[in-house]
Amino acid sequence: MRDLENLRRSGLWQQRDAKLFYSRLTEILRNFFKAHYGFDAPEMVSDEILSALRLKGMESDWWERFRGLFEWADMAKFAKAQPLPSENQAALETALSFVLQFVPKPSDPESTTHSEKP
Secondary structure, three states: OHHHHHHHHHOHHHOOOHHHHHHHHHHHHHHHHHHHHOOOHHHOOHHHHHHHHHHOOOOHHHHHHHHHHHHHHHHHHHOOOOOOHHHHHHHHHHHHHHHHOOOOOOOOHHHHOOOOOO
8 A cells, every 4th residue: 555655646647657657556556466365466467467356256346447457557568658647547546446445444442342242
């Protein structure tokens, strides 16, 4: 999560260097997928990552979002595409929203009290 926040603060997603932005974004995601799902995402191409995510049971809505993100990333990194800043922001927001689901929430002291069994 920290890496994604740092990427957001860098403003790189607003600049016209899509290759650098998407390289960094997908590197962060690949490392997250490796840590969370246990497959070697940093050593996989985009299609392999998407297949692995599907096999791991990723919800179809999220899978579709990541499919679009990785397609833009591949076009920016290998075909010199220049997505609009709004498209870059959407990719960053997708990554942040997804990863945020896995960040432990601070525990509520009232929810940790034990009730007596009847």
